[in-house]
Amino acid sequence: MSTLSKVSERRLVVPTLATETGKINPRLQEVLDEADRVILYEGTAASRVSYKGEMHVGVDLGTAYTVLVVLDESMTPIAGAYQFAQVVREGVVFDYIGAISIVKKLKMQVEERLGRKIESAATAYPPGVPLAEVRATGNVLRGAGIECSRLIDEATAASTVLQIDSGVVVDVGGGTTKLAVIEDGKVVYTADEPTGGTHFTLVVAGAMHIPFMDAEALKTNAAEQARLFPAVKAVMEKVATIVARHVTSYGPKRIYLCGGSARFPGMAQVIEDVTGIETVIPGEPLFVTPIGIAMNNVAGEMAPLR
Numbered sequence: 001m002s003t004l005s006k007v008s009e010r011r012l013v014v015p016t017l018a019t020e021t022g023k024i025n026p027r028l029q030e031v032l033d034e035a036d037r038v039i040l041y042e043g044t045a046a047s048r049v050s051y052k053g054e055m056h057v058g059v060d061l062g063t064a065y066t067v068l069v070v071l072d073e074s075m076t077p078i079a080g081a082y083q084f085a086q087v088v089r090e091g092v093v094f095d096y097i098g099a100i101s102i103v104k105k106l107k108m109q110v111e112e113r114l115g116r117k118i119e120s121a122a123t124a125y126p127p128g129v130p131l132a133e134v135r136a137t138g139n140v141l142r143g144a145g146i147e148c149s150r151l152i153d154e155a156t157a158a159s160t161v162l163q164i165d166s167g168v169v170v171d172v173g174g175g176t177t178k179l180a181v182i183e184d185g186k187v188v189y190t191a192d193e194p195t196g197g198t199h200f201t202l203v204v205a206g207a208m209h210i211p212f213m214d215a216e217a218l219k220t221n222a223a224e225q226a227r228l229f230p231a232v233k234a235v236m237e238k239v240a241t242i243v244a245r246h247v248t249s250y251g252p253k254r255i256y257l258c259g260g261s262a263r264f265p266g267m268a269q270v271i272e273d274v275t276g277i278e279t280v281i282p283g284e285p286l287f288v289t290p291i292g293i294a295m296n297n298v299a300g301e302m303a304p305l306r
């Protein structure tokens, strides 16, 4: 079981992103900090959140972490929960029953904290997966007793949070790298490729001759990361090559990195060196996509299955 530590002490934040490359959500920092606080919550179940207004709920079925997050009507995170689980492989649900039971558990935990029921949520799939897989993702929610209000691709979800008007949003998750190219505030291209944090962990396991889960713990330990950097750099370069191949023809001015794998120090610099495009991590990257999914759980919108 891999538990996430708060990273606020060693913030990845770029405090003021220059405006010449376009606008960005002015509340981004606040929203990401709140997500960090409420999802990595370690209080007792008795510490209730008292909120009676409209809720926006997102469920992110990730390769490494399944996350449920609730936003209030101002799109600020108020509660959430996560679990490390291997029920999704490269973005596709392969342990359907396991996925349902995790979502049920997270739903119960968050309902306990909110003192009210979660009725509906949005969820997401990697760009480009077949329609049957998209439907399966929605069915996990239904199996857990949540109406699936909206299905959205993960890269577009991440871009909903950043609200940039141009650039590339890259989500380097556990299993895959997802990206969305934004022009004039609109997503004009999305892609997904199977390289992510799992590959970093496999490289660490190989280099250190240790089992996968030990390598995962070592890789996410801040005190070990400088020593491991030379081993994982090749995987970072592979991610960068993937990004360059998909986005160079759009001539973007900036890459915005998110996803848990962006927490490995040095990642942004490697992506920038290989692509030649300025690369930033605009705040704690882990929960950008789950928040974006929740932001797309908006009343009155029904699931467009593309």
Ligand SMILES: Nc1ncnc2c1ncn2[C@@H]1O[C@H](COP(=O)(O)OP(=O)(O)OP(=O)(O)O)[C@@H](O)[C@H]1O
Pocket (backbone or CB within 6 Å): 004, 060, 061, 062, 063, 064, 065, 066, 088, 090, 091, 172, 173, 174, 175, 176, 177, 196, 197, 198, 216, 219, 220, 221, 258, 259, 260, 261, 262, 263, 264, 265, 286
């Ligand atoms: N502090 C850290 N340093 C390095 N890597 C980290 C850190 N924290 C988490 N990770 C890695 O981030 C990955 C999980 O990120 P994330 O939650 O974005 O992926 P996911 O959504 O589960 O996967 P995917 O989107 O590919 O389906 C894991 O590989 C994990 O090891």
Ligand SMILES: [Mg+2]
Pocket (backbone or CB within 6 Å): 060, 062, 063, 154, 171, 173, 174, 259, 289
């Ligand atoms: Mg993800």
